[in-house]
Amino acid sequence: MRDYRRLYIPGGMYFFTLVSYRRKPIFADSIRVDQLRRSFREVKAKRPFDLLAAVVLPDHLHCLWRLPEGDVDFSTRWQMVKADFSRHVPEKTRKNGAKTVWQPRFYDHCIRDENDFHKHLDYIHYNPVKHGLVSIPGEWPHSSFARFIALGWYSSGWGDVAPPDEHE
Template sequence: MENESKKSRKKNRLKDFDYSSNASYFLTICSDRRKEIFSKIVYNETVGANIVRPSAIGKIIENDILKIENIYPCVFVDSYVIMPNHIHLILTIDTIRRPMVAPTIAMVIKQFKGAVSKETGTTVWQKGFYDHIIRDDEDYNTKAQYIDTNPLTWERDELYTER
């Protein structure tokens, strides 16, 4: 009876999918309580568009994103953006170019989130993360373009919060 009263978390992974298989993954990881602590989106007159200005925490996040390929040689960081309260990444697992036992995406994200939390000395992440298994080149290009244009459309983003 006690277990029934506990709130159960919805599983957000594809059942029976091997998350260590050769594939590209579009990932979203949110800040704890969606606090805007990773960056600011500011309009840049010179560029004529919104740009990302990372906070101190955002710089730690970026540094740890760039370490992923060294920690996991068969995992490639293809693209990323550090938004105010979330990050998006495209990670590709490729054991053909670098033959080895691949980690699961969950293992990579657990290590990454743990490293950031350790360096910042605080909890900066909400539990879990969202994933989308990229199915083909068109899907890949759509997700990569979304990452590239996310700062430009921040005010329309579902994770945008009014200030």
């Protein structure tokens, strides 16, 4: 078994990747994306955090979170999001009672500085293009890209070429 080590920084900012079980396209349906949004709201109401940016693709999602000052527990929040979403998704149940909705683990990366933040923000917003789902980020409906255009962080044509320093 692998030894997974996570870096827990109080009030930290993190980039996450979560993948569906066996990469099934559980988010290909907008209804499921809406359910994921509801699950985020439910968890945020109980265990606050800032969802800074996100993209939901058919079989995985990426997002940036900031935890409250003094709080390090993103793992419990993800368990709650995954559990809440899974309760509303009619998927097969394994012998141990777990639903086959999510891969059991997730990837996390603690954001180190402003440059690291912008690199991961670009990665999130360019991801639908990288996977061949759209030709420019603004065409993908399940992304925070439009909000960042409205904030003046991106132009509407950003992403017609790959951004530098993709991390994967």
